[in-house]
Amino acid sequence: MNGPQAGRNDVAPTRSLFKRTLAVFIGAALAVWCALMVNEVYYVKVVQARNGQAWNRVWAEHVLLQFRQGAGAAGLAELERLRAEEWRQMGYEPPTILLQVLRDGALIHEFASPDIGRRRPPDPAQQASDSHWLYVELALPEQRLRVRRWQEMPGDWHFGLEGLTYYSRPFFLSLPVLALTAWLVLRLGFRPLRRVGQQIAARTPANLKPLSPSPYVELAPVVDAVNALLARLREHQDGQRDFLLNAAHGLKTPLAVIQANADTLASDDAARREAARQRLADGVRQAGHMVHQVLSLARSEADPQTLERREVDLVDLLRDRIVLAADLAQRRGIEVELLAPQDCMLALHRETMGSLIDNLLSNAVKYSPPGSRVVVELRADDDAVRLAVTDQGPGIPAALRTKVFERFYRPPDQDVPGSGLGLTIVERAAAQHAAEVTLGDGFDGRGLRAEVRLPRAARG
Amino acid sequence: MKVCLVEDDLTLGRSLQAVLQDGGHEALWVRRVADARFWFDEQRPDAMLLDLGLPDGDGLDLLRHVRRHEAQMPVIVITARDGIEDRLQGLDSGADDYLVKPFVGAELLARLRAVARRAGLGGEADAGQWTARDLVLDEKRRRVTRAGAPVALSKTEFELLATLLKFTDRVLTRRELEVRALPGSDGHALDVHMANLRKKIGEGYIRTVRGVGYAVEP
Secondary structure: OOOOOOOOOOOOOOOOHHHHHHHHHHHHHHHHHHHHHHHHHHHHHHHHHHHHHHHHHHHHHHHHHHHHOOOOHHHHHHHHHHHHHHHHHOOOOOOOEEEEEEEOOEEEEEEEOHHHHHOOOOOOOOOOOOOOEEEEEEEEHHHOEEEEEEEEOOOHHHHOHHHHHHHHHHHHHHHHHHHHHHHHHHHHHHHHHHHHHHHHHOOEOOEOOOOOOOOOOOOHHHHHHHHHHHHHHHHHHHHHHHHHHHHHHHHHHHHHHHHHHHHHHHOOOHHHHHHHHHHHHHHHHHHHHHHHHHHHHHHHOOOHHHOOOEEEEHHHHHHHHHHHHHHHHHHOOOEEEEEOOOOOEEEEOHHHHHHHHHHHHHHHHHHOOOOOEEEEEEEEOOOEEEEEEEOOOOOOOHHHOOHHHOOOOOOOOOOOOOOOOHHHHHHHHHHHOOOEEEEEEOHHHOOEEEEEEEEOOOOO | OEEEEEOOOHHHHHHHHHHHHHOOOEEEEEOOHHHHHHHHHHHOOOEEEEEOEEOOEEHHHHHHHHHHHOOOOOEEEEEOOOOHHHHHHHHHOOOOEEEEOOOOHHHHHHHHHHHHHHOOOOOOOOOOEEEEOOEEEEOOOOEEEEOOEEEOOOHHHHHHHHHHHHOOOOOEEHHHHHHHHOOOOOHHHHHHHHHHHHHHHOOOOEEEEOOOEEEEOO
């Protein structure tokens, strides 16, 4: 038997739902952030580079246009200043550029952004875009002009330390918010569950009241399941209490017989003494029988899962039990016979199957008139084994044939002493072997035929 | 007969001691496995009554200890456990018979007498003689008489009758008879020998329990 502590965690719980929820939140935020970063990289590397190159070309064309209209160096410088001003007005740093205008291959104008010294200037000999500079070259053949323009590749800062702090800031700022949210969600979300837990903890064998219903859709099934379990426990407890009361009551009668006769044993009258001794022995036998039956029932009510079944020769077991019943049968002048094959191996729990056989046999022998026959019959098919005990006793009226399986039920006008547990034990023991018990008429419509149909256990 | 009674319960122990003494036996009552083992080793009683539920050990272990040193000593197991498994375990461990609590004193003495007689104890004048009404089997002289007239039996028939007469208190199953009287035979041999035996000793002595076995009416 396990104590009431059974099932409780032997070690303190180590996992934290809060940590788990927080980790999921952070994981989700991180995934979103990574997706955004991928999008950002694409935007910077592809879209902004394309736009930058378009700007570069447009401004180079502007420069050519100015030249064609005869603008001088001052005009071109003013143009660059306006361009930078436009960026600043929009709130951006203007991109760094290098502009060269050549006539017949000789440099006639050059302009560089003032901050060009901050970065590695473009190599004028390398007339192509690279990872740092966007390059464009335009020509105006009739004026023998050639314009070269380098503009910084946009978004370089995105991939430096500055960019990292810029992009990770929102993520780190959101962490405390996530933690707080996780904590709140759990705290609020689990409060009703904690309350249910407290209610369950307050239940004791003496207090199996149902839990108060939960208004939460998510919790209602749990509460309902617990209430159903409590109801089953209550029912079981009531059954046990009834059983205990009935069993104790059943013992009181034989004990009363014993007590009533104990004093008579001191009588001077030898005949009275002998009669009292006889009745006292009967009382003891009845009490012993009741105790035996109660123990037997307790055994046959055990969980079938916990019973160890073994391959047993049922014919052998039947013979063994008939030998034990033969003594009483012989005294009552009843002939017991067994009609069975040589052997019949079956996966059985020997103890409970023995009780089943004993009770069927003792019923048959007890209720049969002297000189009658009790036939035990065993027939084995492929799918089931049928065990039948037939007698020539008074039988059981059809109307009572389900009632007699109830605990402590005894048919009215019953003079043969008994515990009222015999057929209950038979039924429970049969149930443990997935077997059915049916009661019918005996030989020629007289007496009782009790048949147990034992399905052959699923092999393997 | 010197009987070692192993029973831990005071009231039951005292009662059984009285029953044994009233039955003319010398009762050596102990309440623990260790004491029982000591007295068994020291005194070698003639028979033992052994309760299985003892406070300082398992009665079955003691039984095995006894059987290691005394194969023939009659041992009756007394048990509160009326389960089949307990009974079979007791008999498998070498008990000659068993009694389930509660039992009547007269029953105890009768069982004790039966196991002692089967073990050849008692030293009565009729030792080795087994009877059922006017049928007498003399085991030592290997002779059977019916109403004083000799009955000639084969060796197997003699063994069969001897086994039946030794257990007049109960039905013997076919298997028990085969094991004790016809070792190594098949199921049909028993029927043949039984039919012959009945023919020779006459009807009315051996009762058939159909499908189960045979018993001799004492």
